[in-house]
Amino acid sequence: MTLECHVARGMAVASQVKSGMRNWLLSLLDLLFPPLCVVCGRSLEPGRVRVGIRWAGYGLCSGCQGAVPWIRPPICPRCGRPFALASAGGHLCGDCLLHPPPFDSARALMAYRDDVVSLFHLMKYGPRPSLARFLGEMMGRAFGEEIRALDPDGIIPIPMHPRRLRRRGFNQASWMARRISKHAGVPVRERLLVRTRWAEPQVRLPRTLRIRNIRGTFGVGRGKEVSGGCWVIVDDVMTTGATAREAARILKRAGAVEVHLRTAARVL
Ligand SMILES: [Zn+2]
Ligand SMILES: [Zn+2]
Numbered sequence: 001m002t003l004e005c006h007v008a009r010g011m012a013v014a015s016q017v018k019s020g021m022r023n024w025l026l027s028l029l030d031l032l033f034p035p036l037c038v039v040c041g042r043s044l045e046p047g048r049v050r051v052g053i054r055w056a057g058y059g060l061c062s063g064c065q066g067a068v069p070w071i072r073p074p075i076c077p078r079c080g081r082p083f084a085l086a087s088a089g090g091h092l093c094g095d096c097l098l099h100p101p102p103f104d105s106a107r108a109l110m111a112y113r114d115d116v117v118s119l120f121h122l123m124k125y126g127p128r129p130s131l132a133r134f135l136g137e138m139m140g141r142a143f144g145e146e147i148r149a150l151d152p153d154g155i156i157p158i159p160m161h162p163r164r165l166r167r168r169g170f171n172q173a174s175w176m177a178r179r180i181s182k183h184a185g186v187p188v189r190e191r192l193l194v195r196t197r198w199a200e201p202q203v204r205l206p207r208t209l210r211i212r213n214i215r216g217t218f219g220v221g222r223g224k225e226v227s228g229g230c231w232v233i234v235d236d237v238m239t240t241g242a243t244a245r246e247a248a249r250i251l252k253r254a255g256a257v258e259v260h261l262r263t264a265a266r267v268l
Helices: 003-032 062-067 094-098 114-125 129-150 162-168 172-184 207-214 242-253
Strands: 051-055 058-061 105-111 154-157 193-195 218-220 230-238 258-266
Touching: 051 062, 051 129, 058 062, 058 129, 105 129, 114 129, 114 230, 114 258, 129 172, 129 230, 129 258, 154 172, 172 230, 193 242, 207 242, 218 242, 230 242, 242 258
Parallel strands: 105 258, 154 230, 230 258
Antiparallel strands: 051 058, 193 218
16 A cells, blocks of 8 residues: 555544544434435434434435335346346356456445436436435445455545536535545545546437447546555446446556446446
């Protein structure tokens, strides 16, 4: 681990200590102003609706928590795709055997299905940065320990082109990465990966054009070193995987030893 990584990790630990006071204040605010369920919008007032997950002014009622399409094992150990048969597992899926992805592992919290799409739309186009923090908190709770065990050098949010960042006002991947960082005790490294050119939004393109559209849009930040490191890329949704593959390819080409991917949701 480089000296720069040691310093960044020290800063992450220091901010954890400071956040104790902040968490106490947020709990008090939660009590005074009960949060709303992010999916059904019902008030999470104590005694009225059973709370599944609650954090900093946001929450998920137990009913909606049960309805979220969480991705659970058995999954492909490489790409994280769930296997249809409960008895399957412990082996790579056909896709990974035929076309090994450039990342070492990919995991997603939930399937990107109709019942959660509106949540992501509200976050991005609302825009509601605090929803990205809530999703990041859920990702941190789910993946924090496992990321800590990987002992990576940093968490890298998928960068947004400056033009899109100005338009939206925030990069949801960065907000998620910061919450994951708190749980994993691993620093966020914002400018290691940068956008080197504009790409049309992937959602507007058919699957076949997505790879061509994203090719060459990432680069390693000027003066940054990724060589020899283990990195965790964070993004909100994995659709075809074209963006994740390209980001991982660039990091590996620059000498990264391991690249892992964690997203809030993925299309199955
Ligand atoms: Zn609900
Ligand atoms: Zn696979």
